[in-house]
Amino acid sequence: MPPERPPAGRATPRWLVRLVVVTALVGVGAGIGGGLVYLGLHTLQHLAFGYSEGDFYQGLLQAPPVSRVVALAVAGVVGAVGWWLLRRWGRRVPAHAVVSVEQAVGGRRMPPFATLANAALQVVIVGLGASIGREVAPREIGALWAGWLAERAGVSARERRILIACGAGAGLAAVYNVPFGGAVFAVEILLAEVSFATVLPAFATSAIAALVARVVVPANPLYALPPLHPTATVVVFSLLAGPLVGFAAVGFVRAARFAQNHRPRSWTILIVMPVTFIAVGIAALWLPAILGNGRALGQLAFAASVPVVVILVTTIVKAGSTIATIGAGAAGGTLTPSLAIGAGLGLAGGAAWSLLWPGAALPAFALIGAAAFLAVTMRAPLTALILAMEFTGQGTDLLVPVMLCVAGAVAVGYLLERTRVTGVA
Template identity: 30%
Template sequence: MQIMSSLSGAARRTSSPVLPVPTRGVLRRLVDALASGRSGLVVLALAIGAGAGGGAIVFRWLITSFTHLFSGHADYSDAGHAANPHLSALGIWFVLLTPVVAGLIYGPLVYKFAPEARGHGVPEVMYAVARNSGRIAPQVAVVKSLASALCIGSGGSVGREGPIVQIGSALGSTLGRVVGAGEDRMRLLVACGAAGGIAATFNAPLAGVFFAMELILTSFAAEGFGMIVLSSVTASVIGRAAFGNAPFLTLPPFHAAHVSQLALFAVLGIGAGIVGVAFSKILYAIEDACDWAWRWPEWARPAVGGLLLGVVLLVLPQMYGVGYPVLENAVAGKYAIGFLLVLLIGKVVATSLTIGIGGSGGVFAPSLFMGAMAGSAFGLAAQDLFGTGAGPVGSYALVGMGAVFAGAARAPITAVVILFELTGEYSIILPLMAAIVLATLTSKAITGDTIYTLKLRRRGVDLSAPAPASPFAGITVAEVMEPVPAALTATTSLSQAADALAVSRHGALPVTDADGSFLGVATARAVAEVLSEGGHDTEPVGEVLFVPKPVHADNDLAGALAELVGATPSGLPVLDETGTCLSGWITHQAVLAAVHRGPA
């Protein structure tokens, strides 16, 4: 009884799962292989690609289902001022209500479970990779899927790319945390998820790869490139099995531009760069206006603001949802210049308002939409001035799509690749590259930020600046670790272990085998539970071990902290360079003492 009483206090200070020794050994080897081995990285990349592909299928199904539910059409943007057949008594006025109803659902959902799911998503992933060791809350994938699908399905004028990037990245981050991946590998797994999401939802595996490397990782390391390609290809295969092999847009054939037309495409590139920057500035100006005007609970903001969005949809139903059919009509030359400019301005306002009221969705598809409108209008004007020598209107629309995105996001490689994948025509490369490079240079000359980095800069985060110095900079685990507690052997009986644990400092002791190799940790709680459930006190303590994530003496303290956060209060064992024997013990108290002292 005295032993049990002594253990009960220590048991409250620690918790651990109880695993049989054989099972523990197999799981440990498997997790270690996934967390650090090269073959394990391949398995993780494939798994994340499969997960992102499956997530893209579910996400697109949700968008389709909610669009049918709220509008009664497969895509209301091309339906004109049509009534919802489910609510025919309301006529065309139903669009005033759909954003409100959806906002009442996703507003509280985002506010309570994942505030980072609000907005267009990519900046949050960029921040997680650059400043948060690739850590994204696992619930983001579910909340973002539902919130964005509800927003788009009810009329929100946003795209699919931001949500699917955040969904895939959350899957990658979650899997990395499950296997205990290090910081560098976590960042790579997040990028794999982003690439897989883009590849599957847009049937664009190359664009997925370059989007992840140009915008998320901002590097082109060889190993990272290979893993991202694996993830992107896997997701694309799964996406094509569900959606078919056709591109996500149906576009007319593109004909090679004559050399004399390159000057026109150059002018278009400069103009498109200005449009991209203007979109970025207006987006955040409207968001600021919404922030200034709103004085009530945040969870209600999407519903109340949905009334304003409904007014825009009532005037311009072409702004409903992503609007790909309207984009395709513009590329096909079905609209006049005046109406194209109205659609361009309408998309800027509708997308900015959707984000400003707290909606959830991407800005990639809206930038393509704006590029198609601007490019088509430019092409029609060029035909009026130069006749048939200016070339087809569709070619200007296609180049405008890539150029406006490049002007807004300043991701020229991604812009070139995705337009090439859309058309499958190599002849697009020369005018496309010329316009995109000029759009990028124009954007850079006007502003130092992109549509993604500006959101972070407004929060005081500058991704181009060095990361803030860690208070643990220059400190290694060896400098702060405590001496190894008196270890138990695997054959120590539970009664003997209970006596030792009752007087131990942290309610936990390391367990080694006969040659001193580290096996795991025995905690007061685990031993107390076994004894209280009728276990024999002569049973070996090796039957109740758990294996925490170990660290090594030469590790930076900043890196070890990420593992310590998820550890039990007893701390973590510190292993020697061989990875088998104990050289110390690191605890939360040791880290706090290091913060107080600072680097030596």
């Protein structure tokens, strides 16, 4: 039975209660979905590389190097066959084609089987080491669940749009334990509207989802960093580095967009994806941190635990392998790869800067670069800033230099994209 509409702009108790219940259920479902994605991903990683303790990067180092190539080969075959069948079915039966979260927020209905199959394939390939983000899968599951609930509750088109965006943000919040970032993602990126009607359900759903997912998702930050403090050299670096990071991020975005537009559209994916994945696996024999969704590279950059030259080379190869993975036809995100690439570039730039003006911890430069690079690739400075802080567990001490670098990077990104669209460049 559809909810009673508020007459003359006034909310009835029944309408409010039902909307509150639906909002809470969106958070619970997104939390369960995010927790399942986390479990599936880590189970596959442990099985593929044969480790029982430690993180993914430690598991890669403990496993025989050939396992990196074998795992990527399996991922390439599974992904190629799965997406070829899924997309072929979608072309023949358009009602069952994969619908993105953005399209769902715009009003399209997400088909359950295609959406879940698309999410499952992403979990499988990332779990086996594919160089692409995992965040799209929980967002799709959260949005699918929210859309289904909205239909059953009979809410208005605007309420449905808000709930789907909140479900997607809650899925992100759940899988990474970033409740604030998930909420802001829904409001800033998917809805592009800051109002009581959008902020309240976004906060509620992301908070509930993060709490539910904490049954399996660790409550600690994704990256362990020491407390960082601003110094004069860090502030000046952030001013100078912002435009440079912006140039690099725009280059990455354009390359990824080109790869996406030229990915295999037919049976050729059955050849292109396995070959590409095997090539990435071979590169990982020397640079294991390029594998996975970017956490391994992020750990190296934030800890500065290996020579900076190695991290810089790994960063460049990681960017190339992520673009190649997208171009091979894989679905997935670039959130955590972008964060890791930005951290690697920030660390390398900070190490060079410290030769001229010492006095700052290298992880500070990595965090600044990560936030700025992510802000440009997401086209969402506020979301990127909050995610970078939640991922690293940092407080407000480093906000000023991070914000300065983000502002410079986003300004350059905006100008470059604007000139590209208008044809002035």
